[in-house]
Amino acid sequence: GLLLAMHYTADTSLAFASVAHVSRDVQFGWLIRNLHANGASLFFICIYFHIGRGIYYGSYLNKETWNIGIILLLALMATAFVGYVLPWGQMSFWGATVITNLFSAIPYVGQTLVEWTWGGFSVDNPTLTRFFAIHFL
Incomplete structure (x- = not known):
């Protein structure tokens, strides 16, 4: 991740080009990027096996430990989602727009939370910078 971050630019006009630069121009950049993305998928597969094992052995009965695990799972899912947005292609942009708009379903504070997440009135530079951080x- 650190090697990718050294070449990434968190700006809407340059993000896609910086990812393309890593994939095309940086020596073994394509390999590092693919290992990063596919490693995350493999990590989630391991997590799902771990959850399945916990369910099989009844680990959910220890509620404090189970709840901490669920919180960690949600944090990892959020981290993976913001990583998915970083290349700033069409799928990334619309994924960010749709998923962050789900916050608007929260009564009273939803729209405010969406605009705070976006850093404005739409997904733009502040959103990408926050997601990178x-x-x-």
């Missing part, structure tokens, strides 16, 4: 940290 969240993914990197």
Whole structure:
């Protein structure tokens, strides 16, 4: 991830080009990028096996440990989602728009939460910068 971050630019006009630069011009950049993306998928497969094992052995009965695991799973899903947005292609943009708009279903604070997440009135530079910071940290 650190090697990818050194070449990434969190700007809507340059993000896609910076990802293309890593894939095409950086030596073994294509390999690092694919290992990063596919490694995340493999990590989630391992997590799902871990959850399945926990369900099989009744680990959910220890509620505190189980709830912490669920919170960690949600944090990992959020990290993976913001990582998915970073290349800033069409799927990334519309994925960010649709998923962040789900917050608007929360009564009273939903629209405010969406605009706070976006950093304005639509998915744009502040959104991408925030998502990069969240993914990197």
